[in-house]
Amino acid sequence: MVDFTNRRETEAWLSEKPRDVAIVLAARAALRVLPTLHRVIIPHERIQDIVLPTFRGMAVSWVASRFPAQSVGLRPYASAADDAASAAASAASVVAVAASTSTSAAYTAAAVASNASGEAAAFAAYSVSAALAAAADDRKASAEALSFDAATMEEGLTPTILAGRPLWPDRITSSSKAGWDALKRDLLSAGDDWDVWTDWYDDRLAGKRPWRRSLEIARATLPDDLWEQGPKAVNAEIKRLIAAEKAKTAANRRASRDGVQSIGDLEPLDIPSPVSFKWQDGVIALGGSALPVLGPRNDPRDLARKMQACREIAKDISAKIAKGRYNCRVEYREHLEGYLQWFPDGDDGNIYLADRSARALRELLVAEQDELPRPFVADVKGFLEQHIGIRPHFQELLEFFESVRTHALPEPLPQDAVDQARQAIAEATPEVFAPNVGQALDVESGPPSTVEQPSVAGESGISKIELPPDPIQTLDPEIEKSGAIARTLNALGKVLKQGPDYVKNMEAWEKVSTRLLPYLHTIIEWLRNMTGL
Known part of the structure; x- marks a missing residue:
């Protein structure tokens, strides 16, 4: 198995893998070290300069890994997030080296998502290296988590499913948990609807399925001019999108109840089923089992x-x-x-x-x-x-x-x-x-x-x-x-x-x-x- 603490070895290994593998490993590596940002959000201005662009880079790279069909449309947004997070990394370096490398991991993860060429492996290797540098005392656990991710994909798990899994194979390390608790507490006390990001990161830690794919894509594709207005404007818009989606869902349910009059009006969901069915000799019979891959x-x-x-x-x-x-x-x-x-x-x-x-x-x-x-x-x-x-x-x-x-x-x-x-x-x-x-x-x-x-x-x-x-x-x-x-x-x-x-x-x-x-x-x-x- 590849030694992820060796950047050259990581890049060589990734260069032989599909681009989706590079995207998901870079995204997950960056997400694991986000708690190190708790060292830089005082004074308050650092939230806008560092934390928000870092969340932006991580959100874009995670959406690209979880919903690969959207990757082409995400590239311009990933590129913009890359630029914003890169500037944030420079700002963070003035305050704390760990915070700088954490933010660097975020912007290179976004760069992987924005890159359609063979350079994706190089960007991903850099993102992994930056994340391990930011991990400090958790460097060994972070490297082991990367190895676990790589092994599960070698065994057949798709990058898309891996993107939705909990960030840590067992549980979050004690130092990362302490860092996240501190960062979360400081963000929520700052106001400006930071719960739209703290809830989002809690969901990524736990591997919780997104409530709406459309919301995740909307979060990642907010326009540049909105991001430039800072957390108050960005977070308020995300909160508005969530409320609008909930209202739309409730309205659809009411309309659905009123509109179903015959079997032709029934609208089954397009989701996997543990059991399939088929028409055979004029009756419905059990379908064949899914073919192994x-x-x-x-x-x-x-x-x-x-x-x-x-x-x-x-x-x-x-x-x-x-x-x-x-x-x-x-x-x-x-x-x-x-x-x-x-x-x-x-x-x-x-x-x-x-x-x-x-x-x-x-x-x-x-x-x-x-x-x-x-x-x-x-x-x-x-x-x-x-x-x-x-x-x-x-x-x-x-x-x-x-x-x-x-x-x-x-x-x-x-x-x-x-x-x-x-x-x-x-x-x-x-x-x-x-x-x-x-x-x-x-x-x-x-x-x-x-x-x-x-x-x-x-x-x-x-x-x-x-x-x-x-x-x-x-x-x-x-x-x-x-x-x-x-x-x-x-x-x-x-x-x-x-x-x-x-x-x-x-x-x-x-x-x-x-x-x-x-x-x-x-x-x-x-x-x-x-x-x-």
């Missing part, structure tokens, strides 16, 4: 071997349980059989439903490890290691988990609408829906709520077998379940609308569409509120 270093034969290993190990453990080789509950075999039922095989299967079975198996094992035979625990550990290893190859699965992690429930999922939708689907099976549609909607049974893994040594003193850590173990189970159900029904609504072109039994389709309409609309509006779309 290869990372830059992956061999397709290696991926095929990994997937085959998942199947064979699951089959082997299930067979041993069936033969009485292991003294364990029948639920372990049920989870393994569920995994095998849904595990992708060509166009069949569903990786999300298979993954749910694997996680349910792990949670059960964590809770009962003390009472289980060590050979059984070792076998299941090997299976879980194989399964967790193939997750990065299924981008839609990662995107769904990312959405779950970054969203909070605005309000509980309207369970009555869900129950009524399920009942209507069951009654229209098999005339309109294939039997596997109802099975896919049944996500109530797992995985159970998160269980903390016990300590490594049991009461007997015998060392326990350590289970592989699950990167998504901390997902809120209620948010996941609610999000999965809502997204699945949203996807079903999309396909249901196509009925006149594909359905065999038009009368049955019209009947179930009319019955489903109010429930699907309620669920889609809940999902719209949850995702901020």
Whole structure:
């Protein structure tokens, strides 16, 4: 892995990567050292000279990394932000070296976003170097965070998803937290609506999904003459944009409720679903699983071997349980059989439903490890290691988990609408829906709520077998379940609308569409509120 403390090595490594990799690493490196600015905001004038241009540079570079489709349109704004942050770095150097290098990291991160040529690697390497210099006591932790980011992308995570992740792999360092707390306190006490930036940075620290993409783009593309007026004018305009967007959202919801009269008026969201559907032989059936993707270093034969290993190990453990080789509950075999039922095989299967079975198996094992035979625990550990290893190859699965992690429930999922939708689907099976549609909607049974893994040594003193850590173990189970159900029904609504072109039994389709309409609309509006779309 590249040594990010070596600028030449960093530039050489980045020169072989897509431009998006340079943009996201530069942006994240700069964002991590923003707390060092707490040393320069006294006197008050420094806020306008240094802090605001630094936030501007970081906002533009972050938007370019999170929404790459906007990168071309952002270039003139990134160039202007680069110039402004460069001047701020010069001003900061008079006050504190760390603040100067932090601001330098911001302006070179903006330069990466504004540059369409091969110079992006050089600018990004400089931004990384400046950020590490600003990090001071946190230099080692910052370098490790960069290495973690690079490793996740090598394993297949896209730069776009990485841009939305928390800034630190584990948690913010104590010195950075103290610096940010001090900077945040001083900014808020200065007035001038600085909460539009302190809230923004808190969201970047936590990896929280932007409420509205349009707002992030609007923030990054404010005109030069407004920035020149200073924080009072800039922050007031950002606050106005936020209020206007909230009012527009509320108005759209009212209009949506009034305008839905038939299934053709239904407006499902264009977002990933853990389960897909398709028309097949005149009825709606479960769609094929998302195809796995290869990372830059992956061999397709290696991926095929990994997937085959998942199947064979699951089959082997299930067979041993069936033969009485292991003294364990029948639920372990049920989870393994569920995994095998849904595990992708060509166009069949569903990786999300298979993954749910694997996680349910792990949670059960964590809770009962003390009472289980060590050979059984070792076998299941090997299976879980194989399964967790193939997750990065299924981008839609990662995107769904990312959405779950970054969203909070605005309000509980309207369970009555869900129950009524399920009942209507069951009654229209098999005339309109294939039997596997109802099975896919049944996500109530797992995985159970998160269980903390016990300590490594049991009461007997015998060392326990350590289970592989699950990167998504901390997902809120209620948010996941609610999000999965809502997204699945949203996807079903999309396909249901196509009925006149594909359905065999038009009368049955019209009947179930009319019955489903109010429930699907309620669920889609809940999902719209949850995702901020």
